[in-house]
Amino acid sequence: SAVISQKPSRDICQRGTSLTIQCQVDSQVTMMFWYRQQPGQSLTLIATANQGSEATYESGFVIDKFPISRPNLTFSTLTVSNMSPEDSSIYLCSVVRATEAFFGQGTRLTVV
């Protein structure tokens, strides 16, 4: 299994501000994945983060809006920049161990 800790677990933010979400894994992993779960919607992959290289973003997501850092093999951050109410979602990080993808408990973001 994998133990994934996400911080913060929830936050309420003003529009126009930025929030950085942290993801800590209990052991080294090559790739970390960031997902968004909008209300009533499925989980959507935002980007894949490799240590030592730029993150790879999925269609519809850009680095200026969702900058990602991956300073080492157990840690990553996702920043939601210049937030608007449409960014209100649950953000989850994920890692793969063998054939199983594990998820953190998520960060519930509300933008007002």
Add this chain to the structure above:
Amino acid sequence: QKEVEQDPGPLSVPEGAIVSLNCTYSNSAFQYFMWYRQYSRKGPELLMYTYSSGNKEDGRFTAQVDKSSKYISLFIRDSQPSDSATYLCAMSDAGGTSYGKLTFGQGTILTVHP
């Protein structure tokens, strides 16, 4: 058209019922098929994993994959109130570490009442 379609429900059944959850997909490159369970305010946790077509059974849970029809199912026998959760199907066309690039269905909200 979404790559993965899942009836969001909600689905409400009595305790002991057999539950059938289904997803259809359009991408024929998908090879890895999963079912996740997500309790309120928690991250998804893996229930079942299947590679390619076929059936897989684990206790009260059975996963079926029919690649020719692009259709997957999860059956829950003798459902319990503790099974009340959102069930998400997920798929991947990549192996290895890229396996984590999953495409999810919308999720089905299941309530099992005593």
